[in-house]
Amino acid sequence: MRATRVMASVSPISGRAPAFDLPVLRRLTALVPIDLTVAMPIDRAATQSKRYPARTTLSGERQPAQPARTIMSGWAAHCRLLSDGRRQIVRLLLPGDILPATAPDNVPSDETVMALTEMVIAPAAALLASVDPQVVRALRIDAAMQRGYLYTQVTRLGRQSAIERTAGLLLELYDRLALVGATEGPDRFVMPLTQETLSDVLGLTTVHTNRTVQQLRRERLIETGRGRTRIVDRAALAQIADYRRTGGREAYRPML
Amino acid sequence: MRATRVMASVSPISGRAPAFDLPVLRRLTALVPIDLTVAMPIDRAATQSKRYPARTTLSGERQPAQPARTIMSGWAAHCRLLSDGRRQIVRLLLPGDILPATAPDNVPSDETVMALTEMVIAPAAALLASVDPQVVRALRIDAAMQRGYLYTQVTRLGRQSAIERTAGLLLELYDRLALVGATEGPDRFVMPLTQETLSDVLGLTTVHTNRTVQQLRRERLIETGRGRTRIVDRAALAQIADYRRTGGREAYRPML
DNA sequence: CGCCGTTTTGATAGTTATCAAATATGGTGG
DNA sequence: CCACCATATTTGATAACTATCAAAACGGCG
Numbered sequence: 001m002r003a004t005r006v007m008a009s010v011s012p013i014s015g016r017a018p019a020f021d022l023p024v025l026r027r028l029t030a031l032v033p034i035d036l037t038v039a040m041p042i043d044r045a046a047t048q049s050k051r052y053p054a055r056t057t058l059s060g061e062r063q064p065a066q067p068a069r070t071i072m073s074g075w076a077a078h079c080r081l082l083s084d085g086r087r088q089i090v091r092l093l094l095p096g097d098i099l100p101a102t103a104p105d106n107v108p109s110d111e112t113v114m115a116l117t118e119m120v121i122a123p124a125a126a127l128l129a130s131v132d133p134q135v136v137r138a139l140r141i142d143a144a145m146q147r148g149y150l151y152t153q154v155t156r157l158g159r160q161s162a163i164e165r166t167a168g169l170l171l172e173l174y175d176r177l178a179l180v181g182a183t184e185g186p187d188r189f190v191m192p193l194t195q196e197t198l199s200d201v202l203g204l205t206t207v208h209t210n211r212t213v214q215q216l217r218r219e220r221l222i223e224t225g226r227g228r229t230r231i232v233d234r235a236a237l238a239q240i241a242d243y244r245r246t247g248g249r250e251a252y253r254p255m256l
Numbered sequence: 257m258r259a260t261r262v263m264a265s266v267s268p269i270s271g272r273a274p275a276f277d278l279p280v281l282r283r284l285t286a287l288v289p290i291d292l293t294v295a296m297p298i299d300r301a302a303t304q305s306k307r308y309p310a311r312t313t314l315s316g317e318r319q320p321a322q323p324a325r326t327i328m329s330g331w332a333a334h335c336r337l338l339s340d341g342r343r344q345i346v347r348l349l350l351p352g353d354i355l356p357a358t359a360p361d362n363v364p365s366d367e368t369v370m371a372l373t374e375m376v377i378a379p380a381a382a383l384l385a386s387v388d389p390q391v392v393r394a395l396r397i398d399a400a401m402q403r404g405y406l407y408t409q410v411t412r413l414g415r416q417s418a419i420e421r422t423a424g425l426l427l428e429l430y431d432r433l434a435l436v437g438a439t440e441g442p443d444r445f446v447m448p449l450t451q452e453t454l455s456d457v458l459g460l461t462t463v464h465t466n467r468t469v470q471q472l473r474r475e476r477l478i479e480t481g482r483g484r485t486r487i488v489d490r491a492a493l494a495q496i497a498d499y500r501r502t503g504g505r506e507a508y509r510p511m512l
Numbered sequence: 513c514g515c516c517g518t519t520t521t522g523a524t525a526g527t528t529a530t531c532a533a534a535t536a537t538g539g540t541g542g
Numbered sequence: 543c544c545a546c547c548a549t550a551t552t553t554g555a556t557a558a559c560t561a562t563c564a565a566a567a568c569g570g571c572g
Contacts (some may be wrong), residue, residue, distance in 0.1 A: 017407045026543075072469045073289070078407075079406055079411070080411040081500050082411070082416075084413060084498070086415045086416075087415070087440070088410060088411040088414040088415040090410045090411065091410075106400070108404065108464070108500075110500070121292045125431030140353075144362070146335045148364065150335075150406055150410070151367070152336075152338055152346060153410055154346045154347075154406070154409055154410055155336040155344040155346065155411060155460065157410060158340075158344040158456075158458075159336075159338060159342045159343070159344040159415035159459060160458030161559075161560095162559080194517085194518065195518075195519065195521090196517095196518080196519095200414075201414065202414075203415060204560075204561090205560070205561055205562075206519085207519095207520085207521090207560090207561075207562080207563095208559090208560055208561070210518095210519060210520060211520090211521095211560095213519095214519095214520080232405045239513095240531090242338045242339050242340070244364075244366070292555095294517080417527075417528095418527080418528075450549085450550060450551090451550075451551065451552095452550080452551095460528075460529090461528070461529055461530075462550090462551085463528090463529075463531095463551095463552085464527090464529070465552090466526055466550095466551060466552060467528095467552090468555095469551095470551095470552080
């Protein structure tokens with residue numbers, strides 16, 4: 001696993017109030033307002049971020065132990081492998097998400113977290129060690145939301161059709177990115193997943209994923225191209241996917 | 257939600273070393289040995305257990321806030337509902353499992369935990385408040401295993417066929433029950449799920465679940481009857497389901 | 513320009529869902 | 543002990559959805 005240091009400041013996000021360098025702070029302050037005096041010291045972790053190329057294994061069987069980290073930029077996938085080669089992406093890890101610390105043998109041999117794109121990752125020790133009540137509360141809410149994403153994933157795979165799954169996932173991705181200010185405008189985001197990777201999230205074959213995405217395009221619900229996805233008709237997508245929660249969008253989103 | 261007090265001692269389990277009244281202690285000590293002097297005071301929580309009839313909603317939209325509790329006996333289901341009535345059971349809650357505390361509005365409106373059988377539930381405050389390092393460690397491992405069950409559930413639904421899902425779930429259920437000594441002998445356990453409920457776990461229709469179970473019986477891999485399931489050919493089931501982990505059976509199971 | 517990974521297409525098989533009804537099963541009251 | 547009810551399991555026929563296989567178009571890049 002190769003990693004190179006990277007020079008601090010990564011993404012001076014547009015004109016939103018306190019533009020932290022750490023996406024995780026943008027995410028947490030979106031959940032619970034956090035004092036600047038508390039947040040700024042934590043934000044300095046950004047200066048110690050490292051860069052990893054795409055396809056890097058971030059944690060897995062024979063990886064060294066890792067402290068807790070957070071994603072500055074890039075997407076990763078938490079995968080489970082079946083012994084015949086089938087792969088299921090259990091959850092996607094986006095900017096602002098926390099990669100838990102791993103002990104060397106804590107990780108089942110069939111579980112890996114791999115970088116889907118080039119990534120920049122910062123240590124999360126200062127954040128997780130904070131005893132500030134707002135931070136603690138925000139972390140608790142964040143954990144609850146992450147659990148919610150997982151429950152949603154179970155429900156998607158267990159009870160929804162291909163088009164429902166796809167619509168719902170795209171909405172979730174948009175909303176999760178919006179929480180850290182990593183969208184492009186009110187309805188578009190950088191979507192680095194290949195259809196094959198998308199299939200491993202959705203529990204479908206590549207071919208079927210392709211046809212499903214085409215259907216969504218044909219019905220003018222989304223637009224795709226140049227590595228971007230545009231949510232054209234959010235209402236229709238939300239209806240198709242029976243999309244509401246994602247951990248509590250309505251309740252938790254003070255920005256916008 | 258009706259609840260009645262119940263007189264202490266619930267299940268003097270067979271002849272295993274420290275036969276705690278709280279299944280959660282049996283589970284935790286199976287993960288990390290815990291001193292009796294530490295465990296016994298916690299075990300007293302068993303005397304404050306309450307009984308709930310089947311179908312009780314244990315937590316959900318308009319339920320009162322609840323402190324953390326653990327299951328003494330009975331099975332519950334954590335469900336997600338789609339607005340058209342489809343239901344997915346995200347995870348099953350078995351004896352020894354912990355029901356997290358809930359704040360009144362912390363629970364999404366489409367999420368409920370409901371008793372599948374009559375249940376006996378004890379408060380978990382003393383357990384969760386413990387600062388004993390062994391207990392803390394055991395709770396951490398337990399949390400990791402529960403996460404593992406959830407990842408397994410995602411993988412089952414996303415990438416496995418009906419027969420694979422069914423085989424894997426039955427093995428998981430056996431192993432989880434074995435951890436708290438709630439099995440009947442080396443290969444049998446009380447299996448209170450109707451095929452309809454089972455379907456909502458497996459993401460299948462009732463009819464298809466029925467045919468799948470029949471196939472497992474026909475091939476002499478399991479036996480069922482009188483609310484029991486018997487794992488007849490564990491090796492074959494494990495092979496079909498690509499079953500290994502479940503959070504680390506091999507690593508964590510000192511009893512037997 | 514040509515290579516390689518990704519997306520797209522077509523034809524077909526396989527798995528799972530749907531619908532409707534028959535057959536157990538377990539518990540209850542007479 | 544038996545008839546009867548409600549619930550659960552089972553069966554059959556058919557439709558719908560998703561997978562599979564193979565190959566053709568794209569698209570970016572050295």
